[in-house]
Amino acid sequence: MVWETVEDTLNALLDQEDDRLCQAAKYEPTEARKDSRAGKYHRKLETKAGEIDLAVPKLIYGKFETAIIERYKRPESSVEESLIEMYLAGVSVRRVEDITEALWGSKVSPATISNLNQKAYGKIEVWRNRRLDEVEYPYVYADGVFLKRNFGGEYQNVSVLVAIGVNKLGFREILGACEGAREDKDNWRNFLVHLKERGLTGVKLFITDKCLGAEEAIRDVYPDAKWQRCAVHFYRNMFSALPYSKTEEVMAMLKAIHASEDLESARQKAKSIVEKLESMKLRVAAEKLAVGIKETLTYMNFPREHWMKIRTTNGLERINRELKRRTRVVGTFPDGQSALMLVCARLRYVAASAWGTKRYLNMNLIQKKGGNRRGRLKKNAKEY
Secondary structure, eight states: OHHHHHHHHHHHHHHHHHHHHHTTTTTTOTTOOOOOOOEEEEEEETTTTTTEEEEEESSSSSSSOOOSOOTTBBBBOSSSSGGHHHHTOOOOOOHHHHHHHHSSOOOHHHEEEEEEEHHHHHHHHHHOOOOTTTTTSSEEEEEEEEEEEEEEEEEEEEEEEEEEEEOOOOOOOOEEEEESSSSHHHHHHHHHHHHHHHHOOOOEEEOOOTTHHHHHHHHHTTTSEEEOOHHHHHHHHHHTTSSSHHHHHHHHHHHHTTTTSSHHHHHHOOOOOOHHHHHHOOOOHHHHHHHHGGOOOOGGGOGGHHHHHSHHHHHHHHHEEEEHHHTTOOOSSSSHHHHHHHHHHHHHIIIIITTTOOOOSSOOOOOSSSSSSHHHHHHHHHHH
């Protein structure tokens, strides 16, 4: 994406310089015109993003001189290719304007940078709607990020729903992102339908927090998939029903449940802790635990080696923090589409730069207890 954007960006800047020298846009009839175009010639330029093709304009009467690329220079060591990277990494459009002035001696206006970003957003939109049916995704993490947008002169929250998956090979991928007014059943259902229409199959487990409507939407769209409530979010909900002096003690109890060796042991441990909380006169906390603990133990139906990674949404929460850090410099978005495009751009940037070829989970695990080793391997390979 960076390589394609660099080429589009530099060619667009050359066209703008051509307009400035001619004092008129292409084919524009005006008395202010000082020169006319005489086609273009192509030259190669080596950048950090790779070799790109420049379409350099030619003039009929004058000589086209550009302040962006030195004449006859083939390798370029400055940061033209970093324009889009700066924007995605968190540099505001106005700061990009100042940086280009320091590098080139002339400003590239914020409007120009915004227009160039729109071209990048076109590629991102294609990526956002790509097909997902080439491989199955047994585990899917989903959550929403709230951003501010301007709506009719008022500032309102807009929710961007994000999903990442772990495929059958054990690698993480960004599955998709969609705009929603809020995290309710209708928006979650629309998001899941969007993923299913693009070919998302083979989902065994969805990991989310207990946001409004998520569980019902998952049950409607993916009836065969199980649902895991994030254990960390469950802890936080429990703490809201506890006095501060009891938080540390109850935290140790809750961790003991999820440290159990199997599902039955975890249920028995939870039952004993409910009785203990009632004896401590923490009836509200005991009721929350009795009602909600089952939702946080679904992960125990899957291989033990996966438990640490699939019982919480921590992997997605890390991405959400990165999104909020990047969008903080924008403040309020002019509309929901611009918020969605920036979030998708950042998601793709993070996935490409941070995840790379690092395997997240081993999806061909061999059970360590009981049964024939070869038989267990075939069974796990078939299941996953």
